[in-house]
Amino acid sequence: MSAEKNIQEILTDFEVRSLDTVCINESTQQHPWWYNFKYLAVGILFGIVFVKAEIISWFRMQEMFRFQSFHMYGVIGTAVVVGAISIALIKKFKVKTIHGEEINFTPKKFNKGQIIGGLIFGLGWALTGACPGPIFAQIGMGITVMIVVLLSAIAGTWVYGYFRDRLPH
């Protein structure tokens, strides 16, 4: 394979992934696979918070959508404020990663999917009482039937991928 063709493939790969919201940072650093355990550690903390703050509770979601409790609004609101201050500080002081790499941000482009897909997601969120993160946490805490919900969500993602070109964006 020629070098040019190889670069073309890398660019196509980047373009395909950049249509999504997460992880399009093209790190040039190569790390052994076990470096990923640092993300496992952050995930463990997240999982504990999910359970202990009852963010994975179906009842809390129903309360939120009926304005019967401030809890979830407080959680998400505080998280956004803390996240926004953190990102502002990272940008202002040009904070680098622990491996010395520059931290970069990609602006999100607007498309109709955020409206139509957002509404569809909201329907599912209130129905299952769980968004994707809590589904994993519920399986972890032993609510094994949520595996069915997870498989169904993967199926939904696949069907979206299949019809993607024919859907309004």
Place this chain on the structure above:
Amino acid sequence: MKEFLQQPWPWYVAGVLIGLIVPALLILGNKHFGISANLRHACAACFPSNINFFKYDWKKESWNLFFVGGILIGALIAALGLPDPNPIVVNPDLVNELNTYGINDYSSMVPQQLVSWDSLFTARGLIMMVGGGFLVGFGSRYAGGCTSGHAIMGLSNLQWPSLVATCCFMAGGFLMANLILPFIMKL
């Protein structure tokens, strides 16, 4: 100390800790907080089926799979190590409403009478779990992210398309919880 940690944590503690995940992932390796993309990675890894949307190198995103693996383990640790002995406290209005659908078990994070293997084979259980799961997967990818990618990461980075998405998430939720769910519950 253990008893203190066993009670439900208040929103401000959870909010601050979740907010700190955003800079933690960025500083640990330039990663953007997001979860629903894992569903796409699962498709790309297992059933790409020659669909362009799933033709990418999912192994580059394996950090994301480690992250959700952590969520699974963390939830297990919390459930075994810091179990809350008391039933979940729910707003009395919701208790009354759920009572009319025959739901009165508050021993778990989810209503056992709705979210269980037995319930899966009832009309309302099937709609909730299989239908709901499908909508979550389809909708989050169509919107380009879920609560973590849009509502937390996107809003933290002041992205207005994420605000649009978040408002639509909430609108869909209000619609389902207040107007559609009552009919499904009566099935």
